[in-house]
Amino acid sequence: MKATAVAHPNIALVKYWGKSDVETNLPAVGSISITLDTLTTTTMVDFSAGSERDELILDGAPASEERSRRVRSCLDLIRRRRPGLPPVFVESENSFPTAAGLASSASGFAALVTAVNAVLDPPLGIDDLAEISRRCSGSSPRSLYGGFVELALHGEGTRVRPVLDRSEWPLEIVIAVTSRTAKKVGSSDGMELTRKTSPFYESWVSGSPYDLALARGAIASRDFEALAAVSEASCLRMHAVAMAAQPGLVYWTGTTVECLHRVRALREEGAPVFFTIDAGPQLKAICDPAASELVAATLAEVPGVIEIVRCGLGDGARVVED
Numbered sequence: 178m179k180a181t182a183v184a185h186p187n188i189a190l191v192k193y194w195g196k197s198d199v200e201t202n203l204p205a206v207g208s209i210s211i212t213l214d215t216l217t218t219t220t221m222v223d224f225s226a227g228s229e230r231d232e233l234i235l236d237g238a239p240a241s242e243e244r245s246r247r248v249r250s251c252l253d254l255i256r257r258r259r260p261g262l263p264p265v266f267v268e269s270e271n272s273f274p275t276a277a278g279l280a281s282s283a284s285g286f287a288a289l290v291t292a293v294n295a296v297l298d299p300p301l302g303i304d305d306l307a308e309i310s311r312r313c314s315g316s317s318p319r320s321l322y323g324g325f326v327e328l329a330l331h332g333e334g335t336r337v338r339p340v341l342d343r344s345e346w347p348l349e350i351v352i353a354v355t356s357r358t359a360k361k362v363g364s365s366d367g368m369e370l371t372r373k374t375s376p377f378y379e380s381w382v383s384g385s386p387y388d389l390a391l392a393r394g395a396i397a398s399r400d401f402e403a404l405a406a407v408s409e410a411s412c413l414r415m416h417a418v419a420m421a422a423q424p425g426l427v428y429w430t431g432t433t434v435e436c437l438h439r440v441r442a443l444r445e446e447g448a449p450v451f452f453t454i455d456a457g458p459q460l461k462a463i464c465d466p467a468a469s470e471l472v473a474a475t476l477a478e479v480p481g482v483i484e485i486v487r488c489g490l491g492d493g494a495r496v497v498e499d
């Protein structure tokens with residue numbers, strides 16, 4: 178009745194932004210991501226603790242009402258498939274600051290559903306787990322797998338599949354942290370504002386299958402330049418459609434923009450590196466391992482960069498010994 182799972186955050190190269198159904202948290206577009214190593218969420222679930230209701234301890238302290246509510250609604254989705262599951266005590270730890278723009282909800286829900294699944298008899302299949310975690314956080318099913326991962330629109334829902342094993346193309350990621358302030362508009366609210374008010378929303382959605390196809394091809398042929406081109410384009414289009422909302426969403430700081438220019442300058446000088454930026458101010462530089470020292474040193478020198486975090490590609494969510 179007790180299990181522990183670990184999961185890592187992921188970074189989308191072809192971005193998810195916008196929902197076609199808010200109720201079921203159904204993305205309007207597919208996405209392709211890479212799962213990181215280094216950063217880890219570890220989640221223990223204990224159904225034998227005698228809790229009266231689901232309880233969540235996050236990073237050593239009782240979780241906020243909002244986080245607890247999201248976790249309970251995830252557990253309730255599992256109970257719909259496995260009625261009679263007792264209340265559970267959940268303890269979750271991130272090896273990185275929660276809500277620092279490093280995708281804690283993706284690794285959080287991937288670790289949670291994986292840990293709960295370990296005590297179910299019989300366990301749920303991966304597609305059920307992916308569906309449950311997607312309803313809680315649209316990026317989290319991608320953290321169920323390691324390496325390169327696609328979350329595709331599929332029938333009335335989504336389907337998540339690994340695209341390429343991390344050992345097949347071991348890229349590295351250099352994260353330039355430019356601010357630790359929680360973003361003013363969270364992803365879910367930002368996506369809805371964009372859908373309702375951005376004049377570019379339709380073309381963002383209709384252009385996504387083309388980007389997905391380009392990225393699939395680039396990954397299959399390990400074509401770094403092609404992956405750089407489609408990833409930067411998807412990132413900039415996501416931010417452009419969000420900036421065109423009313424009121425416009427600007428997730429970048431000046432430092433984010435300066436980092437972007439440094440990455441492009443490095444690439445022009447021949448270093449295999451490209452950038453991506455999520456709904457926050459951190460810049461993520463994806464590079465060939467041979468270039469990662471140079472990329473890290475270059476970004477560390479940008480005024481306003483407060484920390485550099487270096488990662489490789491990681492594994493999917495998995496159960497570990499307590």
Ligand code: 2P0
Pocket residue numbers: 188189191192193194202208282283313314315316317364365368454455456
């Ligand atoms: C992505 N983001 O593809 C995009 C790029 C942020 C920017 O997926 O609303 O926090 O809970 O489904 O899981 C944000 O992911 O969003 C996100 P919800 P979530 O990575």
